[in-house]
Amino acid sequence: MSDSKRVKRPQLHLTAFMRPVSLHTGAWRYPGAYPDANFNFNHIKSFIQKLEAAKFDAFFMADHLAVLNMPVEALKRSHTVTSFEPFTLLSALSVVTEKIGLAATASTTYDEPYHIARRFASLDHLSNGRAAWNIVTTGNPESAKNFGLEDHVEHSSRYKRAREFYDVVTGLWDSFADDAFIWDQESGVYFDPEKMHVLNHKGDDLKVKGPLNIARPVQGWPVIVQAGQSDPGRQLAAETAEAVFCSPRDLEAAKALYADIKGRAIAVGRDPNHLKILPAAFIVVGDSFEDAQAKRLKLDSLVHYDSAIASLSIALGTDASKYDPDGPLPTDIPETNASKTSQASVIRLAAKEKLTVRQLAQRLGGYSGLAFVGTPESIADEMGTWLAEEGADGFTIALPFLPQGLDDVADRLVPELQRRGLFRKEYEGTTLREHLGLPRPKNRFFE
Amino acid sequence: MSDSKRVKRPQLHLTAFMRPVSLHTGAWRYPGAYPDANFNFNHIKSFIQKLEAAKFDAFFMADHLAVLNMPVEALKRSHTVTSFEPFTLLSALSVVTEKIGLAATASTTYDEPYHIARRFASLDHLSNGRAAWNIVTTGNPESAKNFGLEDHVEHSSRYKRAREFYDVVTGLWDSFADDAFIWDQESGVYFDPEKMHVLNHKGDDLKVKGPLNIARPVQGWPVIVQAGQSDPGRQLAAETAEAVFCSPRDLEAAKALYADIKGRAIAVGRDPNHLKILPAAFIVVGDSFEDAQAKRLKLDSLVHYDSAIASLSIALGTDASKYDPDGPLPTDIPETNASKTSQASVIRLAAKEKLTVRQLAQRLGGYSGLAFVGTPESIADEMGTWLAEEGADGFTIALPFLPQGLDDVADRLVPELQRRGLFRKEYEGTTLREHLGLPRPKNRFFE
Ligand SMILES: Cc1cc2nc3c(=O)[nH]c(=O)nc-3n(C[C@H](O)[C@H](O)[C@H](O)COP(=O)(O)O)c2cc1C
Ligand SMILES: Cc1cc2nc3c(=O)[nH]c(=O)nc-3n(C[C@H](O)[C@H](O)[C@H](O)COP(=O)(O)O)c2cc1C
Numbered sequence: 001m002s003d004s005k006r007v008k009r010p011q012l013h014l015t016a017f018m019r020p021v022s023l024h025t026g027a028w029r030y031p032g033a034y035p036d037a038n039f040n041f042n043h044i045k046s047f048i049q050k051l052e053a054a055k056f057d058a059f060f061m062a063d064h065l066a067v068l069n070m071p072v073e074a075l076k077r078s079h080t081v082t083s084f085e086p087f088t089l090l091s092a093l094s095v096v097t098e099k100i101g102l103a104a105t106a107s108t109t110y111d112e113p114y115h116i117a118r119r120f121a122s123l124d125h126l127s128n129g130r131a132a133w134n135i136v137t138t139g140n141p142e143s144a145k146n147f148g149l150e151d152h153v154e155h156s157s158r159y160k161r162a163r164e165f166y167d168v169v170t171g172l173w174d175s176f177a178d179d180a181f182i183w184d185q186e187s188g189v190y191f192d193p194e195k196m197h198v199l200n201h202k203g204d205d206l207k208v209k210g211p212l213n214i215a216r217p218v219q220g221w222p223v224i225v226q227a228g229q230s231d232p233g234r235q236l237a238a239e240t241a242e243a244v245f246c247s248p249r250d251l252e253a254a255k256a257l258y259a260d261i262k263g264r265a266i267a268v269g270r271d272p273n274h275l276k277i278l279p280a281a282f283i284v285v286g287d288s289f290e291d292a293q294a295k296r297l298k299l300d301s302l303v304h305y306d307s308a309i310a311s312l313s314i315a316l317g318t319d320a321s322k323y324d325p326d327g328p329l330p331t332d333i334p335e336t337n338a339s340k341t342s343q344a345s346v347i348r349l350a351a352k353e354k355l356t357v358r359q360l361a362q363r364l365g366g367y368s369g370l371a372f373v374g375t376p377e378s379i380a381d382e383m384g385t386w387l388a389e390e391g392a393d394g395f396t397i398a399l400p401f402l403p404q405g406l407d408d409v410a411d412r413l414v415p416e417l418q419r420r421g422l423f424r425k426e427y428e429g430t431t432l433r434e435h436l437g438l439p440r441p442k443n444r445f446f447e
Numbered sequence: 448m449s450d451s452k453r454v455k456r457p458q459l460h461l462t463a464f465m466r467p468v469s470l471h472t473g474a475w476r477y478p479g480a481y482p483d484a485n486f487n488f489n490h491i492k493s494f495i496q497k498l499e500a501a502k503f504d505a506f507f508m509a510d511h512l513a514v515l516n517m518p519v520e521a522l523k524r525s526h527t528v529t530s531f532e533p534f535t536l537l538s539a540l541s542v543v544t545e546k547i548g549l550a551a552t553a554s555t556t557y558d559e560p561y562h563i564a565r566r567f568a569s570l571d572h573l574s575n576g577r578a579a580w581n582i583v584t585t586g587n588p589e590s591a592k593n594f595g596l597e598d599h600v601e602h603s604s605r606y607k608r609a610r611e612f613y614d615v616v617t618g619l620w621d622s623f624a625d626d627a628f629i630w631d632q633e634s635g636v637y638f639d640p641e642k643m644h645v646l647n648h649k650g651d652d653l654k655v656k657g658p659l660n661i662a663r664p665v666q667g668w669p670v671i672v673q674a675g676q677s678d679p680g681r682q683l684a685a686e687t688a689e690a691v692f693c694s695p696r697d698l699e700a701a702k703a704l705y706a707d708i709k710g711r712a713i714a715v716g717r718d719p720n721h722l723k724i725l726p727a728a729f730i731v732v733g734d735s736f737e738d739a740q741a742k743r744l745k746l747d748s749l750v751h752y753d754s755a756i757a758s759l760s761i762a763l764g765t766d767a768s769k770y771d772p773d774g775p776l777p778t779d780i781p782e783t784n785a786s787k788t789s790q791a792s793v794i795r796l797a798a799k800e801k802l803t804v805r806q807l808a809q810r811l812g813g814y815s816g817l818a819f820v821g822t823p824e825s826i827a828d829e830m831g832t833w834l835a836e837e838g839a840d841g842f843t844i845a846l847p848f849l850p851q852g853l854d855d856v857a858d859r860l861v862p863e864l865q866r867r868g869l870f871r872k873e874y875e876g877t878t879l880r881e882h883l884g885l886p887r888p889k890n891r892f893f894e
Contacts (some may be wrong), residue, residue: 028630028637035630035637039662041573065561067660076640082628082662085569091538092573111562114512114593122532126488126539145656146561181529183475183482188751190475190482193523209592213514215486215529304635 012387012423013243013276013394013436014414015103016051018044019061020080022405023282023398024367026302028079030401037402038079044089045096047406054410055424057435058101058132059093060245060396061086065110065143074307074365087119094127101432103132103225108165109158110138110147113208116165117172120222121214129218129431133169134225134245135236137162159232161205166224166240168208170441171199173221175211177446197445219433220441238264242438243276245396247369249345254279254391274438276393279386282371283379284400285408292373293353299400300362308365312357315339315346315364325358367398376416384422459834459870460690460723460841460883461861462550463498465491466508467527469852470729470845471814473749475526477848484849485526488539494853495540498547501857502871504882505548505579506540507692507843508533512557512590521754521812534566541574548879550579550672555612556605557585557594560655563612564619567669568661576665576878580616581672581692582683584609606679608652613671613687615655617888618646620668622658624893644892666880667888685711689885690723692843694816696792701726701838721885723840726833729818730826731847732855739820746847747809755812759804762786762793762811772805814845823863831869 017023020038028035037043048059063086068078075081086104094102102123106116116133124131137159141152153161180195199210226233226241237244238261248254254277262272284299286292305325312320317336323329329350336343349368350360372379386392399405417423424435433440464470467485475482484490495506510533515525522528533551541549549570553563563580571578584606588599600608627642646657673680673688684691685708695701701724709719731746733739752772759767764783770776776797783790796815797807819826833839846852864870871882880887 026635029632029635033632035632036628039572039628064660066656067658072640077635077637079630079637081638081660082623083660084573085565085661088534088538088566088569088573091535092542095539095542110559112557112594115558115562118532119535122535125486126531126535142656145654147559148654176529181483181486183526185476185480185482188473188476188524188749190524190526191528193519207592207595209513209589211514213511213528213530214532302635 009421010387010393011421012383012417013057013278014423015058015060015101015278015394015396016056017062017280017396017398018047018059019063019083019086021047021402022400023369024299024400025078025307026299026366027399027401029302030299030404032404033401034403039082039084041084041092043402044084045093047402048093048097048100050403050406050410052097052100054414055427056100057394058103058432059090060103060134061090061105062134063105063107063136064140065107065138066140066146067142069140069142071307071310074304074310077304077307087123090131091123091126094123094130099130099427099430099435101130101132101223101435102127103134103223105134105136105227107136107138107143108162109153110143113165113168113172113206114212117169117212118214120169121173121212121217124217124219124222125215129433131217131219132223132225132243132432134227135162135166135240136227155230156232159228159236162236163239164203164205166236167203168199168201168206170221171201171444172208172210172212173217174443174445175199176216177443178216178220181215195446216443219431220443223432223436223438234261235264237261237275238270239268242274243278243436245278245280247280248391249370251386251389251391254386255389258390258392276436278394278396279392280369280398281395282367282369282398282400283409283413284371284373284405285376285379285412286374289374289378292375295400296371296373297359300359300366303362303365305358305361308358308361311364312346312361315342317343320357320361323357325361326356329355329357329360369398376412379413380416380420380422383417384420387422456868457834457840458868459830459864460504460725461870462505462507462548462725462841462843463503464509464727464843464845465494465506466510466530466533468494468849469847470816471746471847472525472754473746473813474848476749477746477851479851480848481850486529486531488531490849491536492540492543494849495544495547497850497853497857499544501861502874503547504841505550505879506537507550507581508537508552509581510552510554511587512554512585513587513593514589516587516589518754518757521751521757524751524754534570537578538570538573541570541577546577546874546877546882548577548579548670548882549574550581550670552581552583552674554583554585554590555609556600557590560612560615560619560653561659564616564659565661567616568620568659568664571664571666571669572662576880578664578666579670579672579690579879581674582609582613582687583674602677603679606675606683609683610686611650611652613683614650615646615648615653617668618648618891619655619657619659620664621890621892622646623663624890625663625667628662642893663890666878667890670879670883670885681708682711684708684722685717686715689721690725690883692725692727694727695838696817698833698836698838701833702836705837705839723883725841725843726839727816727845728842729814729816729845729847730856730860731818731820731852732823732826732859733821736821736825739822743818743820743847744806747806747813750809750812752805752808755805755808758811759793759808762789764790767804767808770804772808773803776802776804776807816845823859826860827863827867827869830864831867834869
């Protein structure tokens, strides 16, 4: 195959969902797993170095501005309760890595654009161009109570502010031309003031003067990510994002989402290739499908039954604790008007995988989003299909348990993807923009 | 000398003022200096490693939430314009050091207690107990304009909020007992919910529910520093601080300040030994006094005359550009009603050091605070006197230029202090609290 052809074949982009290090509630209890994996710098350092050796595009730290809102019986079993704050952790990780991108969530609802612009700029400089900002309006309503409010800011107000916030942050990043700093010891001129722009933003929600007190980021702007799923969330993504984290249930839903977001991007005049759709996918690798499925069932079994049954009851819209845990799901589940879709999909899942009530409950209480469970070959097949059918430009990989689940991905799945030409064997550039194939934004105030 | 006696002799505590890396305007132009010293991670890494080898207590990053407010002719010559944000830089530095403390300024006026508590807790965990928070109400009024306001929040309101902010942040740090996290894989209990406290703070300025989403810091609380000089600033220090950054002009002023702050601490029932007074001192080391003074004059000469003369005019309360730059300061300076003290002290300075108008202007435009200029022996003499006479428990050392001015301190002054028993030869503990001889705070909600 000629070089030019190889360059053109689309490849997957892979980011790792790393806060918490596993989204699965039982992860820290899995045999051989580090119980403190989510809160031990040395472990996390080894994880990111493994991801970098596997040539991942980025390490992603989701973020929440509160302890997650769950009953204390579930909370006390959750490894999410203590986590590093994203900027402090990613900056520390920037020193022990060289190429892998460093993505963090930051809230536009409960923070200030001057702070956010500055921290991402600083992280981008420290990492030589590897930062990404996952713009969220904050999912967890409990956060409001930690920031002086009784109730979560209303959805449309959150998104309105988010859009303006983005304008301000990117405007602040453009405070200095790329070549503003001269450091001329002879003349004593440190920077050219003609190349400094005072933003003077005055909008509906924000008033920010500027300039930012840090040079323009190495990437111009850190990569912009969006993770909102609602209509305004998708629209914000289409207008601003260069990568989208999403959680479609299956390929059909993913294709619809993919077409919708790329279509919206085209409608606002953007190149759809500059917006990568990266669904979250939970990966369990085994020697055979049965082996992988057994690992998953083992992992699910580590979810405490009390919290598991609560999740199942919510999904079914009826108290599931009355059913025999070790029998099949009864066929006479009462109709619900809570969420018919969720009830139906749970009933389908139980039938498809022949799960007992206990197993079903533990699936829901563990992790019930999109999952690829199988051999390196079968998972590579699925990923290849998603890429080819425009369901995804890559994945945000959620790991089942650490370190083994990560090793399985890095040592077994990634080589299989590489063999098929679906994933890079080496980083070609040094910045996250280069890994993702994104252009470096022009400074809006200077050419 | 017996061991117990050696332990009791008071020793200096030394922190290094590192944002900007030098407070002197001409620093980056000094022959042999790195022009980008303030914004180059590899340089800063070598500085902190040098400071750690010299057994400094801490590396201190001041912070400002705006480009400093100065005329553009001065601004374009200032290396303060681009700096790393403190948490991102200190977290990165935590990975390349083991013992030295990591202190950062954070504003109580333009930030939120949940964010501040979380970031310092995260830095404290990442660094194994080396974080310190310099509580400021924000000096630079320009900051307001970057946070939605036209004018700086009024002084007494700033200090009122600061006091409440401190209560909230320390309360959030106490969200979990030190032994709350169990990570028991067998039972599946990650932490003991009896050992989690929900703060539920509702005060005049702040409403914060909690708990914090990170375990109690390694040090219990990061070390509390205060740098306010006004009456409410001193009172806040007396009530809350464990170290005070200050800027007395001379030993007399320092003794008065020292007695005042320690007296206020005693009045509120605190042990005055648990509050260290650390005046900022600019250090220029030479082979002789003349050599050191020549370095200083050379450094001052690198301040641009236009900005220098503006500083002199302000200090004198009259336009100084009409004077002969190379002559002595005229004796007929008109009386001023701006600041008589500043005028008088400038006139005294010119006479004492026999400075020309240009040299005087450049001193003021460079760095005109407390300075120890001389040989390692003479500076050690001065520092010893300050310690003995209760003018200081140590110093916040401001460096003249980098790397040489830092090497002079680390390689020449520190060994002289060590020979005299005025400074440690080895770190005795691992946390910043241990370096400073401070107790670990009890958790207010759990014993
Ligand atoms: C992969 C992925 C990562 C996400 N990360 C975060 C996060 O870190 N913080 C957060 O508050 N929400 C996060 N979300 C949730 C979204 O920001 C958003 O709250 C949710 O999708 C609801 O969408 P909407 O607010 O547009 O209605 C994430 C969602 C996905 C799919
Ligand atoms: C050594 C030292 C360090 C300081 N660091 C900061 C800083 O990082 N940020 C800031 O806004 N002010 C800083 N200040 C200034 C004080 O916070 C304060 O604004 C100033 O001393 C005026 O005091 P007042 O606000 O109590 O009137 C510092 C002062 C000293 C002496």
